[in-house]
Amino acid sequence: xxxxxxxxxxxxxxxxxxxxxxxxxxxxxxxxxxxxxxxxxxxxxxxxxxxxxxxxxxxxxxxxxxxxxxxxxxxxxxxxxxxxxxxxxxxxxxxxxxxxxxxxxxxxxxxxxxxxxxxxxxxxxxxxxxxxxxxxxxxxxxxxxxxxxxxxxxxxxxxxxxxxxxxxxxxxxxxxxxxxxxxxxxxxxxxxxxxxxxxxxxxxxxxxxxxxxxxxxxxxxxxxxxxxx
Numbered sequence: 001x002x003x004x005x006x007x008x009x010x011x012x013x014x015x016x017x018x019x020x021x022x023x024x025x026x027x028x029x030x031x032x033x034x035x036x037x038x039x040x041x042x043x044x045x046x047x048x049x050x051x052x053x054x055x056x057x058x059x060x061x062x063x064x065x066x067x068x069x070x071x072x073x074x075x076x077x078x079x080x081x082x083x084x085x086x087x088x089x090x091x092x093x094x095x096x097x098x099x100x101x102x103x104x105x106x107x108x109x110x111x112x113x114x115x116x117x118x119x120x121x122x123x124x125x126x127x128x129x130x131x132x133x134x135x136x137x138x139x140x141x142x143x144x145x146x147x148x149x150x151x152x153x154x155x156x157x158x159x160x161x162x163x164x165x166x167x168x169x170x171x172x173x174x175x176x177x178x179x180x181x182x183x184x185x186x187x188x189x190x191x192x193x194x195x196x197x198x199x200x201x202x203x204x205x206x207x208x209x210x211x212x213x214x215x216x217x218x219x220x221x222x223x224x225x226x227x228x229x
Contacts, residue, residue, distance in 0.1 A: 071139035099162035148189035161227035
């Protein structure tokens with residue numbers, strides 16, 4: 001009787017052990033499989049190391065449409081630069097591709113992003129390369145942009161060459177007149193090269209906030225040209 005009881009307990013323990021192991025494996029695999037679909041914080045900020053300045057204040061904004069904007073200010077120098085492009089998420093990396101095709105890599109960690117090197121590998125350093133989640137507005141630093149501009153029915157749109165996305169254009173009478181002069185009798189979109197930034201403005205149709213292009217300076221229309229020129 002005693003031997004039978006011991007055998008039963010041993011079998012039960014073995015079954016429980018296998019059950020725990022299988023459950024642990026499932027818990028380990030599922031997060032990795034679901035990581036690509038996990039929603040991400042919209043904006044991040046931090047100060048990363050700089051070779052010839054006090055630090056680079058870096059702000060990164062991720063949009064649901066798969067685009068991003070980054071603003072970097074070199075502390076002690078007062079110089080600010082902005083860039084933009086498309087982002088993609090893998091199981092353990094955030095990949096940013098800018099308007100020139102260059103890539104940057106980050107590792108999502110909790111509600112933060114850790115900057116990786118140019119090959120997408122961890123940076124071995126005693127310095128801090130972390131951007132933390134914040135609530136912030138899109139930067140107004142001008143960026144070189146190129147895309148097809150069209151004005152029709154009291155509204156202008158800009159189809160960006162780098163991301164393939166189409167954005168509304170903030171009201172700009174000077175830009176509208178330049179487009180009318182460049183297109184002549186043709187109503188087709190015309191390539192526009194401009195330094196601008198993105199802002200959020202209410203959609204005239206739905207009232208919802210949408211990303212719009214603000215043309216800051218250097219606007220130049222190039223009839224007959226396309227994104228590859």
